[in-house]
Amino acid sequence: MPAIYLRSAQQQDMAAILQIIHEAKVFLKAAGNPQWQDGHPNQDYIQADIDQHNGYVLMHNYQVVGYSALVFAPDPSYAHLKNGTWQNADAPYAVIHRTAISAQYRGQKLSKFLFSNLLSLGIAQKYHNFRIDTHAVNQPMQHLIADFGFQKRGQVLVSDKIDPLRDAFELNL
Template sequence: MFDKLTLRKATQDHADRIWEILQQAILKRKEEGSTQWQEGYPNPNVINDDITKGIGYVVFHSENNSIIGYVVIMDDIEPTYNELSGGKWLTDGKYVVVHRLATAQDVKIKGLGTWVMQQVENVALSKNITSIKVDTNFDNDGMLRVFEKLNYVYCGEVFFRGGSRRAFEKLLV
């Protein structure tokens, strides 16, 4: 199944489908009892900014010619990560940041989140970056399982969008 998938840079033509996928993820988080993504973020303006900045990526499924996931991959400083509490980052050098990972709920593929994070590793290595830093809500069990499966190390907490979030890092070498 995963051989039919590719990770590509998002374009404005993808914006409507990306928003659909994010709305599905927002609803899923709400149904799970989470407050994550329940205050108007992310939204279409955020998606347009991601695409304009060249940091938005889509998961393209070639068999049914559709977009089934979205992720932001940045190789810029995440200011929120400068204030880590209750721990320490593994490295102080250049890193890739992952934000807004969402997978379609209308085309479910078991393990898709893990596959996306493995592709993020490939993107990081293609840029000669060997560290990935991420954060997620304390109650995002799906992402927490992905981080555990892929050997991310818990480094502490960051404060983002009005709440504390768990922060992780993975070294790729």
């Protein structure tokens, strides 16, 4: 069995991460999803993730095959939840953002490894409340987060020039 693990993203991973993000943008666009079609996430987002120690890469046979940011700080977009309430509104939470798997590895269930590792990392940092948002038409992501027990809590507005409305989800462990 190949080695599959999560590690902190490093500067030398930038090209691989940007390629994975580009492939995800193409995939989302082909599916009719406007998410990530306004130019973000871009290198500036990924650089900030790396600089702030929030970026993580999924490794498979010593190759970068996935990326996600796990942020241990409140997200300003989540301060104003529409059409719902957070289950643990006042509890500290970690946010999962910018999740993508390489097109070469899509369909191999590696996103489950990625999420499992992200949640384990969060728990190790004493976080038991996780939040994520995605576009209403992003069925692959919604299916993945439902598999992990995330519950839809409402909607948030994010920085997106095309369509800023996102469904917001929460998981409490």
